[in-house]
Amino acid sequence: MTLSADTRSLLYRPGLLTPDDAQRLVRGALGACDDGELFLQFVASESFGFDDGRLKTADYSRDAGFGLRGVSGEMTGFAHANEVSAAAIARAGETLKLLDPAKGQPAPPPRHNNRHLYTDASPLDGVPFEAKVRLLEQIDAAARARDPRVVQVSASLAGSWSVVEVVRADGFVAHDVRPLVRLNVSVVVEENGRRETGSFGIGGRRLYDDLFLPETWNRGIDQALHQALVNLSAVAAPAGEMTVLVGPGWPGVLLHEAVGHGLEGDFNRKGTSAFSGRIGQRVAAPGVTVVDDGTLLGVGQQGRRGSLSIDDEGTPTQENVLIEDGILKGYIHDRLNARLMGVAPTGNGRRESYAHAPMPRMTNTFMRGGNDDPAELLSRVKDGIFAKSFGGGQVDITSGKFVFTCTEAYRVKDGKLGDPIKGATLIGDGPSVLTRVTGIGNDFALDEGVGVCGKGGQSVPAGVGQPSVLVAGLTVGGTG
Secondary structure, three states: OOOOOOHHHHOOEOOOEOHHHHHHHHHHHHOOOOEEEEEEEEEEEEEEEEEOOEEEEEEEEEEEEEEEEEEEOOEEEEEEEOOOOHHHHHHHHHHHHHOOOOOOOOOOOOOOOOOOOOOOOOHHHHOOHHHHHHHHHHHHHHHHHHOOOEEEEEEEEEEEEEEEEEEOOOOOEEEEEEEEEEEEEEEEEEEOOEEEEEEEEEEEEOOOHHHHOHHHHHHHHHHHHHHHHHHHOOEEOOOEEEEEEEOOOHHHHHHHHHHHHHHEHHHHHOOOOOOOOOOOOEOOOOOOOEEEEOOOEOHHHOEOOOOOOEOOOOOEOOEEEEEEOOEEOOOEOOHHHHHHHOOOOOOOEEOOOOOOOOEEOOOEEEEOOOOEOHHHHHHOOOEEEEEEEEEEEEEOOOOOEEEEEEEEEEEEEOOEEEEEEEOOEEEEEHHHHHHHEEEEEOOOEEOOOOOEEEEOOEEEEOEEEEOOEEEEEEEEEOOO
16 A cells, blocks of 8 residues: 555445445434444554574464444443444444433544654555565574574564544544554573573564664664573572662553553542542652653654554543652543543543454553662662563552563662572552652663553553662562
């Protein structure tokens, strides 16, 4: 699909569905509802996996469909199909008749948005198939040549191009074209019978251009190899409560899990979050400011991985200050929870695809930088660890309790970095971890663009970030 082609032609086709048909059907199906929309989507995606010195996977898929949602009070009716036609939408509309008629005024439409954070062009079309395979071959060969201890290399490249349109009963229509790319490198090293791994990923809402630059993928190899070699000499992690210095950038995923999910509107409307009913109260140490911002730009002034021009209900994304100088200022909302809580939507209504109803989700969530020198923060740690990089994490929203696995971490004694440690997990709870922040670095960074957030069975791309953060008293689960 070239840039000059009309992207709406992928959603509307003569004889199947026209824009006028869509408007008419939505008015008929949602006329008695408080809110709702028809969400149309076309998506093309591809992925390449190179493993053990050969191309293992090369997948390409195209999909199109719609989700029709009606909302009355707290009730939601939702129907979807992978057939974009007037007949299929009319059938879906029949299921919404089960909803009770709305008692109040219909919710007003989102404001229109003419700000575009990324290109309309498709990353899939810009680079030939052979070049994508050749890139992964080059990465594999270069990684193996770096160090004789490298015994296995995995590299993958993935891209997607999605066209979405939101149609409402009040005549509001919003359209968005969303590219997304990602490159991953993983390296396994072996020495004296011991094997360790390291990985690196990069991506965002842009074309493949920068991923094919040798400086980009060589940096990826270097970082993955560095992490693997560090882990090769790692000793067992200590256990107990100790001071933890958390590194900048991707470790912001700790913030995403520990605090971000607890600030989503649905949990707070239902009173099930550890942060419910606490707006205006101190929930973090002075200096801690947490923001969710779906408008951020990244490489080449293109959208970051978690950025969206509009959310999946048609609301323009925006900067939402959630915690300011330690005080809870607000939550992030989709339209349903915002309406029921009497506040404005924040541009956080997100869905995995047309087959899913939207819910409040984070975009790019980060802690703003402070004034402390990271080296000075390290010097304050008498006995603790420096957590430079994390794997996955999980959180219990109601209690705020979280668990994180460190993929690269070091022992710290008397302000000096010691041995790398293996098997460290960080255990704590969101409401208290931010109150224990005793230092905020001036080295703020966002992640490289690989975050995937899961909630309610749906996965969406998300961004994280933070400066170096010193936390007094986190429980470290270790094996030492």
